Amino acid sequence: MAKVPVQLRINQEDYQVFVEPRKLLSDVIREDVGLTGTHVGCEHGECGACTILWDARPARSCLLFAVQAEGHEITTIEAVSHDGQLSPLQQAFHEEHGLQCGFCTPGIIMTFESYLKDHPNPSEAEIRDVLSGNLCRCTGYQNIVCAIKKAAGMITTGPQKR
Ligand code: FES
Numbered sequence: 209m210a211k212v213p214v215q216l217r218i219n220q221e222d223y224q225v226f227v228e229p230r231k232l233l234s235d236v237i238r239e240d241v242g243l244t245g246t247h248v249g250c251e252h253g254e255c256g257a258c259t260i261l262w263d264a265r266p267a268r269s270c271l272l273f274a275v276q277a278e279g280h281e282i283t284t285i286e287a288v289s290h291d292g293q294l295s296p297l298q299q300a301f302h303e304e305h306g307l308q309c310g311f312c313t314p315g316i317i318m319t320f321e322s323y324l325k326d327h328p329n330p331s332e333a334e335i336r337d338v339l340s341g342n343l344c345r346c347t348g349y350q351n352i353v354c355a356i357k358k359a360a361g362m363i364t365t366g367p368q369k370r
Pocket residue numbers: 247248249250251252253254255256257258259268269270271
């Protein structure tokens with residue numbers, strides 16, 4: 209299939225790639241743009257590992273073609289920290305041991321970077337409900353929930369000492 213030019217706006221930078229129209233956004237982000245923090249697990253919308261922000265909202269990049277992304281603002285895990293400083297959510301995952309292999313982590317971080325902006329004080333039930341869209345095969349989720357709760361507290365009250 210012939211390749212076509214696609215203009216992408218990712219992490220506030222412009223990229224032009226030449227890709228087949230059927231190529232998934234997740235694969236283009238990883239293979240053509242070189243941002244490999246976005247992971248690919250199931251490739252059919254089940255696991256959430258490939259979650260990116262699409263115009264500031266979480267989206268499964270394995271369910272989108274790259275050609276659909278023209279004119280949209282894409283954010284990946286690489287843009288979450290600033291000047292070497294982890295975001296409150298990343299810091300909380302670090303402190304609460306919210307990961308083991310880390311394969312699911314970028315997708316979960318992207319999901320909750322968006323969610324906590326609109327829901328700064330979620331209940332544990334609300335966190336678990338949102339988290340149900342992201343599969344983790346390692347942790348049993350408990351430390352992930354603890355990390356998200358801690359991050360919510362950091363966002364509303366500022367960084368806390370342990
Ligand atoms: S790789 Fe996209 S949802 Fe699993």
